[in-house]
Amino acid sequence: MSALPVSQSFDPQAPVFRAHEGGKLAVHATSPLAGADDLSLLYTPGVADVSRAIAHDPVLANHYTSRRNTIAVVSDGTAVLGLGDVGPLAAMPVMEGKAVLFKHFAGVDAVPVCMETGSVEEIVEAVARIAPTYGGINLEDISAPRCFEIEEQLKARLDIPVFHDDQHGTAIVALAALINAAHVVEKAIEDLIVVVSGAGAAGVAVARILLQAGVGDVVVVDSKGIIDDSRRDLAAHKRSLAQMTNRGHRTGTIGDALESADALVGVSGGTIAERDLMRMASRAIIFALANPDPEVHPSVAHRFAEVVATGRSDFPNQINNVLAFPGIFRGALDSGAKRITEEMKLAAAHAIAKLVPEPTADQVVPSVFDERVAPAVAAAVRRLAVP
Numbered sequence: 001m002s003a004l005p006v007s008q009s010f011d012p013q014a015p016v017f018r019a020h021e022g023g024k025l026a027v028h029a030t031s032p033l034a035g036a037d038d039l040s041l042l043y044t045p046g047v048a049d050v051s052r053a054i055a056h057d058p059v060l061a062n063h064y065t066s067r068r069n070t071i072a073v074v075s076d077g078t079a080v081l082g083l084g085d086v087g088p089l090a091a092m093p094v095m096e097g098k099a100v101l102f103k104h105f106a107g108v109d110a111v112p113v114c115m116e117t118g119s120v121e122e123i124v125e126a127v128a129r130i131a132p133t134y135g136g137i138n139l140e141d142i143s144a145p146r147c148f149e150i151e152e153q154l155k156a157r158l159d160i161p162v163f164h165d166d167q168h169g170t171a172i173v174a175l176a177a178l179i180n181a182a183h184v185v186e187k188a189i190e191d192l193i194v195v196v197s198g199a200g201a202a203g204v205a206v207a208r209i210l211l212q213a214g215v216g217d218v219v220v221v222d223s224k225g226i227i228d229d230s231r232r233d234l235a236a237h238k239r240s241l242a243q244m245t246n247r248g249h250r251t252g253t254i255g256d257a258l259e260s261a262d263a264l265v266g267v268s269g270g271t272i273a274e275r276d277l278m279r280m281a282s283r284a285i286i287f288a289l290a291n292p293d294p295e296v297h298p299s300v301a302h303r304f305a306e307v308v309a310t311g312r313s314d315f316p317n318q319i320n321n322v323l324a325f326p327g328i329f330r331g332a333l334d335s336g337a338k339r340i341t342e343e344m345k346l347a348a349a350h351a352i353a354k355l356v357p358e359p360t361a362d363q364v365v366p367s368v369f370d371e372r373v374a375p376a377v378a379a380a381v382r383r384l385a386v387p
Helices: 015-022 034-044 047-056 058-064 087-106 120-133 145-158 164-182 201-210 234-245 323-333 340-355 374-383
Strands: 070-075 109-114 135-139 161-163 195-199 217-222 263-266 284-288 303-309
Touching: 034 120, 047 058, 058 201, 070 087, 070 120, 087 109, 087 323, 087 374, 120 145, 135 145, 135 323, 145 161, 145 164, 161 164, 161 323, 164 201, 164 263, 164 284, 164 303, 164 323, 164 340, 195 201, 201 234, 201 340, 217 234, 217 340, 323 340, 323 374, 340 374
Parallel strands: 070 109, 070 135, 135 161, 195 217, 195 263, 263 284, 284 303
Antiparallel strands: none
């Protein structure tokens, strides 16, 4: 586990620490306990009748327990926000925050489950063992490439929705923003050349959903340059990317990737040089999503692009996962869906995009506080759900 710099101060009187004091979650009962009659219904002896019914028909657990509206937010703390590998205890405040967002935006009860780092098989086994308590699993802040294997194995093993938000939440909102940004710059989605800077969890998912949405070509760049099938240093998930992206067979650096490119989606951190941005096509689009420091600062990006977005709330066009994940799980839980499919993700992106019927350079996605978002996404998911 990597440690934070010793220069970072701890001030228990600072507003941020006071806001987190005692944690951000608590348990409350949904039924009153006012006397012996209530006790006999909520616990023994009455509860035995409910347990017997569920033992006879396990489907009843979705109606007579909290499982129907509860998900686990699972993390091992190996890829937390902009902090990296800080471990499960330091991940807890982030997972609690995620749970607050689930409840506020979609009424979903979310429980942080932070576990010690282990092998892929150990984490899968641990999550599978606790899965009967929950109606869904939201994977969060787990390092790549382990996150891909963990998600795939859990999806194959469990009959409840499993969703890795770092991948798919980012991808869904990025696609929604790109749909509207393309409208602003008067370019067709199928004609776009999009460069994705970063081949981790978010980069892989963004590349895949853009291709599924019909984007003309996607070129993915990692720390060593353009991912193409001539490279012999690629991990399995990058080899898979090489087979489906870079139809123009570009090679070289990110500057070479950006030659005449219509859009850049940054999900890698670092800084992209201005000399590389100069090579983009006219009326370009730049989504610099690294937090807290975008790959291209908006003041620079606006010199090269007509539409600019970041992951930050202090600039226009915030590409924030909260536009996707609450509604995704709300729709999945309400419909009894056992899977969150690729079709659902595409439908969610289009639902988000449609909430901005007349997009402008300063608004290609709705506000995270737009109360229409979660219901619209949930409805899109429900329409495609297969219980």
